[in-house]
Amino acid sequence: MHYANSYLERPVVGDPHVDSDVGRLEVLNCMLNTGSDIYQGACKKRGSTLKEEYKNASGTCYMDPRDMAKLGVKNWDHVLVKTDYGEVVVSAARSRDAPHEGTVFICKGPWANTITSHETYCCSDPTYKGIHATVEKTDREVLLMADLMRWVYKKYVDEEDDDVVENMESLGERPFYNGRKWEELENHEL
Amino acid sequence: MSYEPPVTDYDYIVENCTCAFCGCNCDDLDFLVKDNHVVAVRHACRLGASKVMEDLDQRLMVPMVRNEEGVLTETDWDTALDTAAEYIANSIRPVFYGWSETSTECMKEGLELGEYIGAVLDNQATICHGPSLQAMQNAGYPIQTLGEVKNRADVVVYSGSNAMNSHPRHLARWAVYPRGYFRQRGRFDRTVVTMDPKFSDTAKCSDMWIGFEQNGDYGFYNAIRAVIKGKKLQSESVSGIPAEDIYELVDVMKNAEFGVLFFGLGLTHTLGKQRNIDIAIKMVQDLNAMSKWGLTPMRGHFNVNGFNIFMAFETGWAFGVDFCRGWGRYMLGETNTIDLLVRKEPDCFMVVAADPGAHFPNGANQHLADIPVIQVDIHWGPSTELADVVLPGSFISVECAGTSYRMDGVPIYMKKAIDKPETCRDDEWIIRELKERVMKLREETNVAEKYVPNPIMDLKRLEKEE
Numbered sequence: 001m002h003y004a005n006s007y008l009e010r011p012v013v014g015d016p017h018v019d020s021d022v023g024r025l026e027v028l029n030c031m032l033n034t035g036s037d038i039y040q041g042a043c044k045k046r047g048s049t050l051k052e053e054y055k056n057a058s059g060t061c062y063m064d065p066r067d068m069a070k071l072g073v074k075n076w077d078h079v080l081v082k083t084d085y086g087e088v089v090v091s092a093a094r095s096r097d098a099p100h101e102g103t104v105f106i107c108k109g110p111w112a113n114t115i116t117s118h119e120t121y122c123c124s125d126p127t128y129k130g131i132h133a134t135v136e137k138t139d140r141e142v143l144l145m146a147d148l149m150r151w152v153y154k155k156y157v158d159e160e161d162d163d164v165v166e167n168m169e170s171l172g173e174r175p176f177y178n179g180r181k182w183e184e185l186e187n188h189e190l
Numbered sequence: 191m192s193y194e195p196p197v198t199d200y201d202y203i204v205e206n207c208t209c210a211f212c213g214c215n216c217d218d219l220d221f222l223v224k225d226n227h228v229v230a231v232r233h234a235c236r237l238g239a240s241k242v243m244e245d246l247d248q249r250l251m252v253p254m255v256r257n258e259e260g261v262l263t264e265t266d267w268d269t270a271l272d273t274a275a276e277y278i279a280n281s282i283r284p285v286f287y288g289w290s291e292t293s294t295e296c297m298k299e300g301l302e303l304g305e306y307i308g309a310v311l312d313n314q315a316t317i318c319h320g321p322s323l324q325a326m327q328n329a330g331y332p333i334q335t336l337g338e339v340k341n342r343a344d345v346v347v348y349s350g351s352n353a354m355n356s357h358p359r360h361l362a363r364w365a366v367y368p369r370g371y372f373r374q375r376g377r378f379d380r381t382v383v384t385m386d387p388k389f390s391d392t393a394k395c396s397d398m399w400i401g402f403e404q405n406g407d408y409g410f411y412n413a414i415r416a417v418i419k420g421k422k423l424q425s426e427s428v429s430g431i432p433a434e435d436i437y438e439l440v441d442v443m444k445n446a447e448f449g450v451l452f453f454g455l456g457l458t459h460t461l462g463k464q465r466n467i468d469i470a471i472k473m474v475q476d477l478n479a480m481s482k483w484g485l486t487p488m489r490g491h492f493n494v495n496g497f498n499i500f501m502a503f504e505t506g507w508a509f510g511v512d513f514c515r516g517w518g519r520y521m522l523g524e525t526n527t528i529d530l531l532v533r534k535e536p537d538c539f540m541v542v543a544a545d546p547g548a549h550f551p552n553g554a555n556q557h558l559a560d561i562p563v564i565q566v567d568i569h570w571g572p573s574t575e576l577a578d579v580v581l582p583g584s585f586i587s588v589e590c591a592g593t594s595y596r597m598d599g600v601p602i603y604m605k606k607a608i609d610k611p612e613t614c615r616d617d618e619w620i621i622r623e624l625k626e627r628v629m630k631l632r633e634e635t636n637v638a639e640k641y642v643p644n645p646i647m648d649l650k651r652l653e654k655e656e
Contacts, residue, residue: 031404033388035455036490038236038355044548045211045241047248047569086552097389103404105388109548110572118532118553122523123463124320124510126551130405130460149547149575155559156260175248175570 010056011039013093016065023072032133040107058109062095080138088114089140146171197230208604209238210587213489213597235358248570250582274579275627277562281538284309288544290494292617293592299621308514312527313497315509321458325467334484335598341370345446347383350456351488354391403430408462411469451485489597496595531557540564547572583617584610
């Protein structure tokens with residue numbers, strides 16, 4: 001059957017192309033901005049949150065090409081973003097809205113929300129935008145959504161050690177119904 | 191992007207369906223249906239189409255309960271509903287969060303349950319336009335409908351909102367491109383201004399981009415207000431914007447025949463919060479002295495405004511209503527989901543058609559890891575990873591009919607297009623069932639004992655009477 005296709009493996013981004021200052025910085029101090037974009041919105045609302053596609057759409061740090069050059073990262077390299085509220089590993093990519101040197105943008109989602117501020121200052125609304133952050137290059141992997149939720153909240157694992165939980169066997173890109181695949185459930189009698 | 195051939199392999203078309211994505215509630219969609227599944231959508235934007243054509247891999251099909259090892263196990267509806275009802279009935283500070291992606295009919299059942307059990311009812315406004323609602327209480331709500339914008343507006347301002355990415359048809363259907371009664375030439379008759387620190391996709395197709403610095407919203411609007419009132423700016427630039435640009439912008443705004451300000455989360459999520467909106471509303475009021483201006487918050491979900499209108503009508507408050515004392519109470523920063531979770535108050539959390547797992551900050555979600563979470567939703571999402579009971583609902587406007595409110599407060603009836611999967615239930619049915627089961631489990635309501643303001647004085651008065 002032919003479906004109209006709205007899947008996209010990863011967002012389309014341009015090439016950074018900056019040669020000056022390459023690899024000058026170990027750690028970039030910057031302002032973190034979060035929000036929605038069309039790739040993240042389409043993937044989230046379709047419901048494909050467990051998949052690689054959501055990881056690429058939402059777990060990506062959009063950076064100014066000059067900032068990328070300073071850190072020596074290329075498109076889809078992994079970076080570690082830290083704030084006062086936590087740290088998370090995401091992919092780096094050239095921003096479609098550049099130039100915005102000194103500001104990085106991560107689409108809303110579990111990755112961004114690991115490091116955003118829960119301070120509401122009595123206004124009901126957490127401070128999702130305008131948080132000081134540092135960005136550095138890393139070898140760690142970007143976790144899939146289910147693995148990230150397990151690593152951050154540890155609701156159903158006994159292990160408390162971050163490193164151990166991070167390297168546990170992946171929960172994968174499909175729902176896990178007590179060992180049974182979703183395909184087997186289609187004619188499920190209840 | 192590659193070329194995609196049009197979809198020709200379908201059984202029938204359902205016309206004039208409503209989109210269940212953003213606050214634009216586009217009601218002109220055509221669904222192409224094959225084998226009881228929507229295989230393509232006409233007229234919708236990328237977001238609406240992808241939502242309606244949903245990912246069946248992750249569709250929640252059966253009710254599930256966590257077993258002792260922490261693994262979600264399929265079960266039947268009776269067991270799942272009883273488990274959920276038990277969690278709610280045994281809690282002393284339940285929070286029912288969500289409601290924005292379900293019908294107003296379902297909210298009615300939810301409010302009855304909340305009032306009975308003494309819960310906090312809150313919706314996504316608490317993490318998006320909550321400050322806007324507070325600012326409306328502070329400063330007023332000079333709103334107009336989207337139809338007026340289409341037919342009259344000649345200056346359209348997007349502030350802190352990237353409509354091209356989050357409300358893609360807003361420009362095309364209502365605000366910028368359409369030809370209206372007084373705007374016969376469409377886009378050529380309108381001036382579009384985008385105020386955003388980011389050179390966003392909306393900014394790229396605007397006539398003016400005002401890229402003020404991050405957290406600079408409040409100062410910038412103050413400067414505009416000063417210039418509107420005829421003052422001269424003391425400094426060369428305000429919030430990173432040169433004074434000449436502000437004079438030029440004010441000139442455009444003052445000379446508008448009908449201007450509209452659309453504002454988004456760029457204003458509510460930065461440090462000024464509700465004060466940013468206060469000042470924006472006051473700016474619109476000032477502009478109304480010399481022109482005609484209105485404003486509309488860019489609401490994100492198709493029925494997030496519906497919950498606010500429904501709750502304001504039923505209880506007097508738009509969101510974050512706390513019934514734990516037996517009567518309604520509302521206090522920003524106290525009875526709102528994020529504040530409650532950060533203070534670790536709730537002992538039971540029900541998510542109805544929402545995704546706190548994805549959209550709450552870490553600091554708030556940490557508490558969800560310690561308490562039972564009940565999820566009523568259609569897809570396996572980040573919240574499912576934190577949920578103890580999962581109740582699969584149905585998709586409003588595709589599998590189930592319902593009423594929703596557009597961002598400008600116009601109610602729209604969303605019709606049903608296809609049948610829901612046999613093992614799923616309507617959200618309204620699930621919440622009603624939960625309500626009845628909780629009532630059965632708990633005969634008396636969850637209210638504190640009668641409040642006596644000063645017990646000692648009371649005793650003395652009683653003695654005197656005797």
